[in-house]
Every structure is written in structure tokens, then in C-alpha cells.
Amino acid sequence: MTLKLNQITREHLNQELKLTLLLTSIEIKSARNGKSYADFQVQDQTQKTTLRFWDYQPHNSEPELPMIVDCAILVGEYREQLQLTLKKWESTTQTEITVDQLVRSSRWNPEKMQGWLRDYYEYIEAEHIRELIQRMVFEEPFYEKYCTYPAAKTVHHNFMYGILQHTLEVLKYVKMVAGTKKLTQRQVDRLLAMTFLHDWAKIIEYEPVPSESMTVEGRMLGHIFIGAHHTRNMMDTIPNFDDTDALIILNGILGHHGAYEWGSPVLPKTVEAQILHQADKLSGDIESILSFTEDQAARDDQFTDKLWNMGTDYFKGGIT
Ligand SMILES: [Fe+2]
Ligand SMILES: [Fe+2]
Missing domain, CATH: 2.40.50.140 (Nucleic acid-binding proteins)
Structure with missing residues (x-):
């Protein structure tokens, strides 16, 4: 071998x-x-x-x-x-x-992931929100890219099928919090929609795997703005899209990094947007620790190097 x-x-x-x-x-x-x-x-x-x-x-x-x-x-x-x-x-x-x-790929099975994505879509009830996700996620020219692109250049989910795996993780976490805190169905609809769309624009921000580059549009505008912009435009093609739902979903996309210094132009202004931010951070942080520790598994040291986004090194001695 x-x-x-x-x-x-x-x-x-x-x-x-x-x-x-x-x-x-x-x-x-x-x-x-x-x-x-x-x-x-x-x-x-x-x-x-x-x-x-x-x-x-x-x-x-x-x-x-x-x-x-x-x-x-x-x-x-x-x-x-x-x-x-x-x-x-x-x-x-x-x-x-x-x-x-x-090419480094997600360990999750791509066909199964596509099935799970559909399952989460089916939890959305409001017709106009379903239509938004149908057009932006499940139709071409977006669907194939959404299902194959990486979710990052470095740090977390920086592999083929990365957006898909990361989005599924975040959908799972937000659904669990929504159930625990008994959000209303309309809140759940908006929360799932903003989760589906929060990193959608990475299909425009990055070149496809295995390229490591960002596109010119990605470098100039970033996925937060591009995502909100495309979403606003798509909402305008759906007759009578509810204004409040539009504002809340857009704020969720714009605020998902959770702080100005992390690149969000506005802060999360609803409970849905704050749940998305926390779930997004959880998915990204945990994946970065796991993949970093795994990358350094073969080294003799009991600890990894310092993982810069977490500000510390990690103990490898307990992994069996
Ligand atoms: Fe993001
Ligand atoms: Fe994300």
C-alpha cells in the first residue's frame, strides 16, 4: 500500500x-x-x-x-x-x-446527505418560505454546487461536500434547540430557511474543489453580502413574500457570524438568528478541533500545536 x-x-x-x-x-x-x-x-x-x-x-x-x-x-x-x-x-x-x-472529502455519504437535506426541507410549512428554499437550494444552477463545494478554505469543513455536511450539522442543532425551547412553527420555518441559506454564497465565494482559491466576486464581496443579496432578489420573484419573514431571514444570514469583528455587518436581532449563530459556531469549532487533532495524530507530542481559531492547543492523550 x-x-x-x-x-x-x-x-x-x-x-x-x-x-x-x-x-x-x-x-x-x-x-x-x-x-x-x-x-x-x-x-x-x-x-x-x-x-x-x-x-x-x-x-x-x-x-x-x-x-x-x-x-x-x-x-x-x-x-x-x-x-x-x-x-x-x-x-x-x-x-x-x-x-x-x-481530494479530501466529507466522510459522510453524499447520497445520504442529499436525502437528509430533503428531510429538513419537509419540516418547513409556510408556502413562500418553501418556495424560496426550493429555488435557491434544490434547483440548478445552484443544487449541484451546493452539494459539492467546501464550506471553507481553511479551518473547518474545507473539503468536498463541506457546505452540505456543515449545513446538515447546523440544521440538526437548530432543530434540536427549536424543539427544546418550543418555538412556533413560523419561527421554525424561518430558522430552517436562514440555516439553509447562511453559507449558500460559498458556491459563489470559492472556486470548486480542489482549487484553494476564492473567486474575484468572493474576495470583493464575501459570502455574507452575496448570500443576503441573492436571497433578497429571489424573495422578490415570489409573489407576496411576507415582509417580516424577509427581514428576519435576511438578518439571520447577515448576522450569522455573530459579531462585527467576525465579519457580520449587523448583529442577530431575533432568537432564530441567535440560535443560528450559536449552532454555526458549534459546528465550525468542533469540526476544526477534530480535524486538526486528527491531522496531528501521528506526532509523538501529547498535545497538538496551537489551533489559532480556538486560541489553545489540544490534548491527544485521551484519544483511544
Ligand atoms: Fe459563514
Ligand atoms: Fe456556517
Whole structure:
């Protein structure tokens, strides 16, 4: 069996390993001595990582990315952390390997996830709200992207089917809170709708997997504005869309990051919007801890590195 990125451990120190990886970007940088080197972003289905390539000579023709490459990687150590240096790379000659096999994907089954998405849709009763979700989520040109795109570039759900998995997690959490606190049916309708739509615009903000890039529109406008804007426009195509429902759903989308400093232009102004914000944060934070801990599982240390979005390192000793 060929080695995967997450299986590289201290046992491999000072060895040169051969791996087949998906190369998604090359960033050329210059060292203090003026020599240029490059950071190669690579992944297989287990992990994404950066490989440093010291003798990078920019070619006249840039390689077309993403590209499947055979790599020779030297396992070294820097400040007690494993450091992977790329020694040699070339476009693979193994014709049986496809990009899909090297893309990091959700572990959840995509067909099942689509079924669950339908199940949550069926909880919505108000006709105009059902119509909004039908048009924005379940119809093309949106549905296929909604079901395959990642929900982030880094940190959480940054893999294929990420929006779908993340949205399902948040739908599950908000439904549980709505039931526990006995919200009215109309509140539940609005809460589910804003949850379906809160990260919808990531299908516009990001390029499709395996690209790691944001689109120009995404960089200029961001998913919060784009999502609210498309939703407002779609509401206008539905006859007699209730004004109060419109305001509450839009506030939920705009406020879902929960604070000005986290990118929301307004704060959550309803209980539905606040439930969405908390559930969204729960899904993102927990996923980031789990995937970060897993990425670092092969290291000897009892603790992970510091996970920047959580402000702390995590104990690995209790994981069996
Ligand atoms: Fe978001
Ligand atoms: Fe989200």
C-alpha cells in the first residue's frame, strides 16, 4: 500500500519517501539571501499540507493545476516538528489515479446527505418560505454546487461536500434547540430557511474543489453580502413574500457570524438568528478541533500545536 500524508511519523525521520499527491498551488517566495524557493500546496484524501522546495526555478510555462504528481519527500525536523521538504517532483505516469481519489472529502455519504437535506426541507410549512428554499437550494444552477463545494478554505469543513455536511450539522442543532425551547412553527420555518441559506454564497465565494482559491466576486464581496443579496432578489420573484419573514431571514444570514469583528455587518436581532449563530459556531469549532487533532495524530507530542481559531492547543492523550 502506498503511504498517505497522515501516516508520516517520526519513524520516517531523515528518510526520503515517495508519494503520489495532488498539487493545487505553487507559491514562489524569496529567502533572505535572495534565492527563490517555492511552497507547494499538496493533498491526498487524508490531509492537506505544504511542501517546501528549495531549488525552484520558475519555468517559462507554468504547470497547469491541479496536477497529480509523484514526489520524493525528505522528512526532516524543525523546532521539534516534522518538516517535509520536496526533493523531486514530476507529473505522474500512473494513469489509473484520478483527481477524485486525491481530494479530501466529507466522510459522510453524499447520497445520504442529499436525502437528509430533503428531510429538513419537509419540516418547513409556510408556502413562500418553501418556495424560496426550493429555488435557491434544490434547483440548478445552484443544487449541484451546493452539494459539492467546501464550506471553507481553511479551518473547518474545507473539503468536498463541506457546505452540505456543515449545513446538515447546523440544521440538526437548530432543530434540536427549536424543539427544546418550543418555538412556533413560523419561527421554525424561518430558522430552517436562514440555516439553509447562511453559507449558500460559498458556491459563489470559492472556486470548486480542489482549487484553494476564492473567486474575484468572493474576495470583493464575501459570502455574507452575496448570500443576503441573492436571497433578497429571489424573495422578490415570489409573489407576496411576507415582509417580516424577509427581514428576519435576511438578518439571520447577515448576522450569522455573530459579531462585527467576525465579519457580520449587523448583529442577530431575533432568537432564530441567535440560535443560528450559536449552532454555526458549534459546528465550525468542533469540526476544526477534530480535524486538526486528527491531522496531528501521528506526532509523538501529547498535545497538538496551537489551533489559532480556538486560541489553545489540544490534548491527544485521551484519544483511544
Ligand atoms: Fe459563514
Ligand atoms: Fe456556517
